[in-house]
Amino acid sequence: MNATIDIARPADRLSDVRPSAIRAIFDRAVQIEKAGHAVIHFEIGRPDFDTPEVIKDATAKALADGLVHYGPNAGLPVLRAAISEYLQRSQGLEYSAEDEVLVTIGANEAVLLSILAFCGPGDEVVIPVPAWPAYEACARLAGATPVLLPLTLDTEYKVDPAALRGAITEKTRMVVLCTPHNPTGAVLDQALLEEIAEIVRGTNAIILSDEIYGELVYGGTRHLSPAAVADLKERTLIVGGFAKSWAMDGWRLGWLAGPRDLVRPALRVRQFTTTCPPTFPQIGGVAALNSADSEREEMRQEFESRRSAALEILAQQDIFSYAAPDGAFYLYLSFPETLGTAHELALKILEEQHVAVVPGTAFDIDGGSHSLRVSYACGIDDLKEGLRRIITAVSSQE
Ligand SMILES: Cc1ncc(COP(=O)(O)O)c(C=O)c1O
Structure with a gap:
């Protein structure tokens, strides 16, 4: 046999791209379910709600009307216009629908196109x-070097300006x-964004x-786009x-x-990768931005109630430390080293209590080794029960 033959050898750029640790926990949870046990899912980063009907109806009509062919590389003009108007309405930001907005295949593609560009x-x-x-994975795929900047509980996981400068x-x-x-x-406020603007100037x-979680803020917190601060736009x-x-x-x-000078290179990458986003779902995007405010607000309020319920339960224990989240739908819980590593603890909670959480190392390979992420994108009863079980698991180990 010729030792140099290795058909399955991936490209070097993949060597540092780690498989998702979220997926690993999810797969184990599925095995446990197959064995007949109910698992409470705190590991999944997606809402547990159905897409609002008004969005589905508009999309079904677009499909029935035959919007099934390729569209413009940048996305349908009607959705680009809706996004441009939404950014104006929500953040006071002006972007031309013509050449300053790209519709992407999820936020993930927006990240990949930007980094590749x-x-x-x-x-x-x-x-x-x-x-x-x-x-980090996209930076590595691009051959660039990720520079990881630790966020800590001391600053409630907000960027530390001095560390960023360094x-x-x-x-x-x-x-x-x-x-x-x-x-x-964590949600970044105006004062911090102004400091960041000062650091990157020049x-x-x-x-x-x-800003994918931009609409999901709680307790009167306002989401502010960095682009709306100082000269960052x-x-x-x-x-x-x-x-x-x-x-x-x-x-x-x-x-x-x-x-446009920043969006155009991203569009160039798109032209030769995914061509265009699927066409008929984009009509659903228009309906989401223009006709689903009340449905979106109802979901936000439900997340807010869950967050309050979770914080109430967590206030009764002193094993986990955390910063009360102002947005998104996650709790990031740090625990003492005596409880083992994040991976060990997540597995223990899954195996013994049938609650799936994500080890912090999925988000920070070094600094996350004593943290867990809990998603509250699940029913409030599951949320309360799951948190109680997690606290039972760690209390029995102390
Ligand atoms: C911060 C953040 N950005 C982007 C995404 C991906 O969004 P999309 O599903 O639109 O690609 C996620 C998904 O979990 C996320 O947490």
Whole structure:
């Protein structure tokens, strides 16, 4: 046999891309369910609601009307216009529907297109961690270098300006911000964003601002896009999407918005990768933005009630430390080292209590080893029961 033959050898750029740890827990939970046990799912980062009818109806009509062929590379003009108007309405931001908005295949594609368009070998992408794992994976796929910036409970998992200043070099091509934040629920306020603006001024850093949880804020917190602060608009690419706030995760619909000089290169990548987003679901996107405010608000209120219920239960224990989340639908819980690693504890909770949570290492390979993410995108009874079981599991181990 010829030792040099290895047909299945993946490209080098894949070698540092880790498989998703969220998936691993989910797969084990499915096995436990197959063995006949009910599992409470706190690991999944998607709403448990159905997509509102008004959105489905508009889409079904588009399909019946024959909107089944390729569309423009940038997305249907009617949806680009709806996104542009939405950003104007919600953040006071002006983007031309003509060439400053791209409809994407989920927010994930918006992240990938942006990173592929601007980052390559030798470029650094600053990623505050814990973080949704795709930023780092996309940076690695692009051949760029992720620079991981630790977020800590001391600052309620908000970017520490001094640490950000220290992380930026002349190689920094992109700084990722996610507000409201997965996995911690932290929301960046105006004062902090102004400090960030001051830090990146005069550098080559593009801000990749993931705002997919922008509508999911609680307790009177306001979501503010970094692009709406100081002079950040000129260097910011906004990533948004329908998955979380409109319960449309399976529709794979999102957007990218920014100055045309930043959006055009992303469109060039799109032309040769996915061509265009699927056409008929885009009509659902228009209905979501223009005709589903009350349905979206109802879901937000339900998340807010669950969050309050969860915080009430957590207030009665002192094993986990956390920052009360202002947005998204996650709780990021830190626990003492005596309870083992995040992976060990997540497995113990799953095997013994049949509750699936995500180990913090899925979001931060080093810093997350004593944290768990709990998603409250599940019914309130499951949420209360699951949290009680988690507390039982850790209390029995103390
Ligand atoms: C912060 C963040 N951005 C983007 C996404 C992906 O969104 P989409 O399903 O629209 O690709 C997720 C999904 O969990 C997320 O948590």
